[in-house]
Amino acid sequence: MRVVAFGEAMVRYAPMAVDQAPEDPNAQVMLRSIGGDELNVCVALARLRADEQEGEREQSTPAPQWVSVLPTGPLGDLVYRSGDLAGVDQQFVLRIPGADVGTFTVLPELKRVHYQRQHSAFALHDPSQLDWDKILGGSDKKWLHMTGITPMISENSYNSWTRAMMTAIKRRIPISIDFNHRKQLGTLSKLWSIMVPHLQHVELLILSVASLLEIVDQELPVLRSHVPAADTPYEDAAWGALMRAFQHHVCVRRLAVCFKTRDETGLQKRWSVIASDAGVHNTLVTPVYHRPKDECGGGSAWAAGMLDWFSLHGHDNSPSLTAAARHADILAAMCQETQGDHSQVTRAQLSSVEAQSKGKPLNIETLDTSTNDVETRLDATMAKLRRAGVIAILRAKNPDAAIARGLELCDMGCRAIEVTLDTVNWRRVLAELAAKVPSHVCVGVGTVMDVDVPIIKDIAALGAAFALSPIEPKGFIDECHKHGVLAVPAGMTSNELWDMHRRGARVIKLFHASMLGPRILKSMLSVSPLRQMNIAPSGGCSPDNAHQWWDAGAFSVGMGANLTGKDIVHPAGSAEYEQGRRHWEEQGREVAKQLFVAVQSRFR
Structure with missing residues (x-):
């Protein structure tokens, strides 16, 4: 099932706590991130999909598809890249000139968010440019997800939202709606009047507690008698009874509400309730406890969790709704373990936490949310390297420059970085990059020799998630895999490569690749049994010949100074460093950017 989500994404600014405040009292350190419910949902689903095996991905979870409108220019590129890096299908994202990206700024002192979106590309777009029959057509099963934000942004966005809704209804595509009323955009009554004609066709309507009560009070007075007393705890069954009456009255198939309470220490208790014709389903006996590191993103992740469950298990099985809600509760809590709207949670991490907490309350603080299972970690690394296309090799005499270059490459779209063990202060470079890069980027080491196997x-x-060597050090493969590090030994002949494959090497480095060339690799992999090998050429590979290696069947291509720059291989301040720096500024940076544009286009 492919989830198609339509809506706006914005640039978000939120104050950050820092050890030293700026001297200027009007200055403030801000975290810039990308937010927008529909994109958030797609990113969360794509993150779960990223570490699945290739065959699993093709069969069960097609890439989520975000439909939107962005301006041309750097801010539009910033938003687009955030989805692209996560693996979201964005083929139906329109780009138009002469408009803005919407922004929202968190104002904690006022306890609200300030929006600026009146002149955004999304608000101004021409609805006729979105061909919903094409977007929602095709042979694959689809699910349309939207929110109540979109039809309230502008008349144009309302028209596009309505066309999407009517096309999905016509094609009998399941629909989910997160009501998500925003007072800055208009009244609740207006939004409810937009929703009502379509609710009988909606599979899942998500409301907040506040919106549930406001709709009943303002729009459905017949249900007021079902509203619990003001002092009724959220845990009381009366809330489920109200939801069941609401769901039955408005003829929506399922109504969901997430409930949250927080104690004086900031520990949040999260559970959810779903009302359907089959009754009331809730996760009250298995709540999730956590301390959100970011107040945003949890609702989107919860919706993504439900859609992920429906994709994996089907959406016609009412008895599984409690399990679906639990799945969504955990994903929402894990999403809020990091700052920013976008979930960083992988399938392996989610599955690990679910396994540890099956059938009992969960406290995120007491669990290890990392991927502990060695096989799962190796599979996750394989999936990341497969999508990387290129492994950027940092071999540096200047550790600060190496760290800065690694982060710069990540901003361009690099998805795999190798820190060689002959880099000055390699431990620091490795640790800092592993801590700072986004979760979809894989960091490992290179130039591992016999003497390094014990460490x-x-x-x-x-x-480090992987380790490469120019040889096959003694005991290298087994020692790496014992500790969850993907071993990448090296060989040159088909006999050497196959011998390492037989002994458990999942990826093998072809070194020195320039001595053979892409034609030899293509010929080697044309022999049916040898196609089982994942070969990563390195040595003499460059942005100029990357496409030839990919076309020849390379799993990923290692590139050193030809990609990462010749400045970092020299000590800072040396003439060679300054010459390399000028080359990077004048040519190297642009070459790298263009390579990663090609990577993002080819390796989705």
Whole structure:
């Protein structure tokens, strides 16, 4: 089932706590991130999909598809790249010139958010440019997800939202709606009047407690007798009874509400209730406890969790709604373990937490949310490297420059970074990059020799997900895999490569690749049994010949100074460093950018 989500994404600014405040009292350190419910949902689903095996992905979870409108220019590129890096299908995102990206700024002192979206590309777009029959057509099963934000932004967005809704109804595509009323955009009565004609066709309507009460009070007075008394705890069954009466009255198939309470220490208790014709389903006996590191993003992740469950298990099985809600509760809580609207949670992490907390309350603080199972970790690394296309090799005499270059490459779209063990202060470089790069980026080490095999455990602890060698050090494969690090030994002949494959090497480095060339690799992999090998050429590979290696069947291509720059291989302040720096500024940076544009287009 492919989830198609239509809505606006914005640039979000939120104050950050820092050790030293700026001297200017009017200055404030802000976290810039990308937010927008529909994109958030797609990113959360794409993150879950990213570490699935290739065959699983093709069969069960097509890439989620975000439909939207962005301006041309750097801010539009910023938003677009956030979805692209996560693996979201954005083929139906329109780009138009002469408009803005909407922004919203968190104002904690006023306890509200300030929006600026009146002149956004999304608000101004021409609805006729979105061909909903094409977007929602095709042979694959689809699910349309939208929110109540979109039809309230502008007349144009209302028209596009309505066309999407009517096309989905015509094609009998399941629909989910997160009501998500925003007072800044208009009255609740207006939004409810937009929703009512379509509710009988909606599979899942998500409301907040506040919206549930406001709708009953303002629009459905016949249900007021079902409203619990003001001092009724959320845990009381009266809330489920109100939801069941509401669901039955408005003829929506399922109504969902997430409930949250927080104690004086800031520990939040989260559970959810779903009302359907089959009754009331809730996760009250298995709540999730956590301390959100970001107040945003949880609702989107909860919706993504429900859609993920429906995609995996079907949406016609009412008895599984409690399990679906639990799945969504956990994903929402885990999403809020990081700052920013976008979930960073992988399938392996979610499955690990679900396994540890099956059938009992969950406290996120007491669990290890990392991927502990060695096989799962290796599979996750394989999936990331497969999508990386290129492994950027940092071999540096200047550790600060290496860290800065690694982060700069990530901003361009790099998805895999190798820190060689002959880099000055490689431990620091590895640890800092592993801590700072986004979760979809894989960081590992290179130039591992026999003498380094005993420290593989330490390398893993510093954050390395893979380890490459120019040879096959003794005991290298087994020691790496014992600690959850993907071993990538090296060979040149088909006999050497196959021997390492037989002994458990999942990826093998072809070194020195320039001595063979793409034609030899293509010929080698044309022999049916040898196609089982995942070959990563390195040595003499460059942005100029990357496409030839990919076309030849390369799993991923390692590139050193030809990609990462010749400045960092020299000590800071040396003439060679300054010359390399000028080359990076004048040519290297642009070459790298263009390579990662190609990577993002080819390796989705």
